[in-house]
Amino acid sequence: xxxxxxxxxxxxxxxxxxxxxxxxxxxxxxxxxxxxxxxxxxxxxxxxxxxxxxxxxxxxxxxxxxxxxxxxxxxxxxxxxxxxxxxxxxxxxxxxxxxxxxxxxxxxxxxxxxxxxxxxxxxxxxxxxxxxxxxxxxxxxxxx
Numbered sequence: 001x002x003x004x005x006x007x008x009x010x011x012x013x014x015x016x017x018x019x020x021x022x023x024x025x026x027x028x029x030x031x032x033x034x035x036x037x038x039x040x041x042x043x044x045x046x047x048x049x050x051x052x053x054x055x056x057x058x059x060x061x062x063x064x065x066x067x068x069x070x071x072x073x074x075x076x077x078x079x080x081x082x083x084x085x086x087x088x089x090x091x092x093x094x095x096x097x098x099x100x101x102x103x104x105x106x107x108x109x110x111x112x113x114x115x116x117x118x119x120x121x122x123x124x125x126x127x128x129x130x131x132x133x134x135x136x137x138x139x140x141x142x143x144x
Contacts, residue, residue, distance in 0.1 A: 009104040
């Protein structure tokens with residue numbers, strides 16, 4: 001890659017691909033300066049999914065498994081900012097760092113979460129942030 005600054009994105013989720021109400025539990029990213037071989041900036045936030053407000057959501061077997069795999073507790077997730085707020089915070093953070101490209105692994109897993117966060121950014125009334133999430137989605141789709 002000839003890019004100087006790459007955003008490396010990772011999401012941790014409450015379920016597997018194809019699960020209707022799987023949602024981001026955590027969003028993390030670093031900006032890497034490829035010329036210097038160093039990390040320029042990092043972002044990490046737990047995320048409280050809107051689905052968590054429904055009775056019994058955290059008791060579901062799939063969600064419990066996801067929490068266990070990610071070493072999170074229900075209390076940590078309930079105390080986290082709402083996922084729409086995380087989408088906006090991350091969007092502004094990413095815009096500040098003017099990256100040349102975006103990578104994630106596994107891309108097929110992160111794309112649905114990026115799309116859900118983009119929708120939440122739009123729902124939160126933050127069209128510029130939603131556009132950034134759409135750009136991330138497009139960039140992720142291009143990475144094999």
